[in-house]
Amino acid sequence: MAAIELTASEQAGKQIFVEGRSASGSTIAARVGGADTAIPGTVVPCANCHGADGRGRREGGVRPPDITWRRLALPYSQRMENGRERPAYDAASFARAITTGVDSAGNRLDPAMPRFTMSTRDVEDLTAYLKRLEDDGDPGLTQDAVRVGTLQPATGPLAELGTTVTAILRGTFAAVNAGGGVHGRRVELVVADPGADAAGAEAALRRLVDEEKVFALIAPLAPALDGRLGELADAAHIPVVGPLAQLSASGGRFVFEPLPGLGEQLGALGEYAATALKLTNPPVAIVHPDEPRSAAIAGALAARLARRGWSQVRAYAYVPGAFNAPWVGTEVAAQGAKAVFFIGRDADFGALAAQAPLQQAAPWLFAAANQVGPAALQLPAPQAERVFIAYPTLPQDWSPQGAGALRAVRERSGAGERHPAFQVGAYAAAMVMVEGFKRAGRDASRDKLVTALENMRGFQTGVTPAIGFGPGQRIGAPGAHIVGVDAQKHIFRPTGRYVRLDTVKE
Ligand code: HEC
Incomplete structure (x- = not known):
């Protein structure tokens, strides 16, 4: 899944970081909280708490901090959010931290941070990986593909609409891929069913992020997430372009809405x-x-x-x-x-x-x-x-090329004539995302995509008014x-x- 090459040791470290499993087959165990009984390391891999990017998580309680090596080894002492101060970590104090739960100053870490039992070799591999973590691409980005997820109902009253939107998205990305993709990468679409309620939609979103490892979300159709999508996207650090059928603006840094709500x-x-x-x-x-x-x-x-x-x-x-x-x-x-x-x-x-x-x-x-x-x-x-x-849009927004491109997508994908407004919404979202990928460059990251979208001005999808975003501006065509x-x-x-x-x- 990474866009960079890792050494064998770094790759082994990554497996520990992401899965809690040793490449050498030796056992990794962990003690969590006040408990003295050990649980398998696979239950509490580092990435679960510190995030796949190691940059920590913002949600609730004791916050798992940023553990990218760059930050652990900063050459001056750090004052932590909890007021503690500690010097830079080195290999030895890092090993002590993860095995005994004591930081580089000798302070006891909060017991929410597990104490791990693992071989010296595993600790070395893990350290090697943390040093490369920042260069390791975000999930969903490989040498030759970028994985994009969407939520489309497969049953219930929105199922038929979901099928239409899915066809448009597939067709649009297929056309992009036929033209060589973006920076040599194919755009792959992964579809999940948000089900009937908010809990189901949230679970489907997590599945896309955590298991399907998608890089970004396109045109999710999940009205049950209305008002919460911004928060969820920010927490998962995943860019979202063009949520459909949301009553109100999603908010948050990561959600971009080409068309007005x-x-x-x-x-x-x-x-x-x-x-x-x-x-x-x-x-x-x-x-x-x-x-x-x-x-x-x-x-x-x-x-x-x-x-x-x-x-x-x-x-x-x-x-x-x-x-x-x-x-x-x-x-x-x-x-x-x-x-x-x-x-x-x-x-x-x-x-x-x-x-x-x-x-x-x-x-x-x-x-x-x-x-x-x-x-x-x-x-x-x-x-x-x-x-x-x-x-939000009228046929007069259509350029001849835009109209022709959408018609071709519609015909090839079998999307049919139904739900024209949603077809335009999904197609425009896909065009905006692809343009974002182009601008984010070959060594893209989610943050680079967000920045690229934020700097987009006057982009012509061919079927909508010109789209532009900005810092704090997340609606692309704010008018009607x-x-x-x-x-x-x-x-x-x-x-x-x-x-x-x-x-x-x-
Ligand atoms: C169950 C959640 C959880 C898991 C899993 C977890 N950590 Fe932590 N970690 C934390 C929390 C919470 C803290 C902050 C503790 C504190 O501030 O007292 C922390 C702190 C740390 C620190 C100290 C950072 C500093 O700046 O002093 C390091 C290093 C660390 N974790 C590394 C790891 C590694 C490596 C793994 C995987 C082998 C791991 N953690 C797994 C929750 C977790």
Whole structure:
């Protein structure tokens, strides 16, 4: 799995580090915590706690520190996070640390650090490997391939969508590989099923990282991880490009989202209402499902409108799956709302618009394209003309080459015509990742990939607005096309406006 050549001794050391198993066949045992009984070393390999890169882990409790040799042997004394001070390690004090649990200053280490029993030879091999650890590539990167993982449902309501997305990803990477790959490496796709709930999705993600040893994740479709993906990716130190169907931005350093989420799309609609429709402090209703993610998006929208000086914003939370259109319709009309932002299902949007009080008052109606569509086209003319839908991408973003490339991928992979928005999302994510690999260079690492993506500006996928990230900027095209309804023809009609949120003047 390494991109560098290791000597026999270093390779043996790596096996101890990663698997807790001696290459010579001698036994490695460990005592953990206060316990005096020894357990097999294979149960507690160093990498489990200190990370495959040896740089320690950030999560909870007593933190396993960075044990790359460069840091252990720094020629000045170190003050540790716990306040202890110790001089540089040498081979002897390192051997003492791992066998007796005492650091280079003679301080007793926390018993969370196991005391190992292993042969002198094994300690030497392990030391040799720690000296090379930093040069040893991140998992998933070999001489001739880079392994990329994705989460795609194989059963349940999202299975068909998962199949489509998988086909697009495979097809896109196949085209890249047919062109010689990236820096001489093939891009390999490993697919795992996230199952039906958050626990299953998290386990599948861990399996990709720990067992399948993927280098990065592409376009995972795991709505159950909504709001947690950033945290999980950061903890596992794994770059993620283009998570699909996440309601809100994932956050974290490692997750890059080429296209905007629901929050940004509604934000763009809010800006459109203020600037293009020139509404000034109208009574506003934000209708959203009563669950934390949607409530957070509604709150962010309200805050954005407040910065516009809009002070008459009211939120209506409804029980998910049990939308009470007559009640919401009556309340919203009684409030005198001139603008209604809707978060929820297409059918519920239609039911709300059909309420007599709202047909009379005919407020402006705003929603995002991945939620609301067909119902808007069925509205009677006066209402339909007051509907605006946000689209992350439109066919007008397509260049002839981009359109041709995606069509070729679609045809060759058998992805079919369904879920066009997800096809574009997955294809764009794959293009962004491949571009990131190119920029990260032949001796790539996960950190180099993150830096390369962070420095990406104005990248053309051919099927989306230009993609750019930056420090703290993890949404590639932070804005949305605003689309209206042609009430006569019952079709969507772009307004020609693309509202960017990163250039909004507040
Ligand atoms: C079960 C988790 C765990 C495993 C497995 C583990 N360590 Fe540790 N290690 C720790 C923790 C926690 C500390 C910090 C202890 C402290 O600060 O008192 C630590 C500290 C150390 C230190 C001291 C670092 C310093 O700066 O003083 C060294 C060296 C070390 N580990 C090497 C190893 C090696 C080599 C292995 C594998 C043979 C290993 N550890 C396996 C948890 C672990």
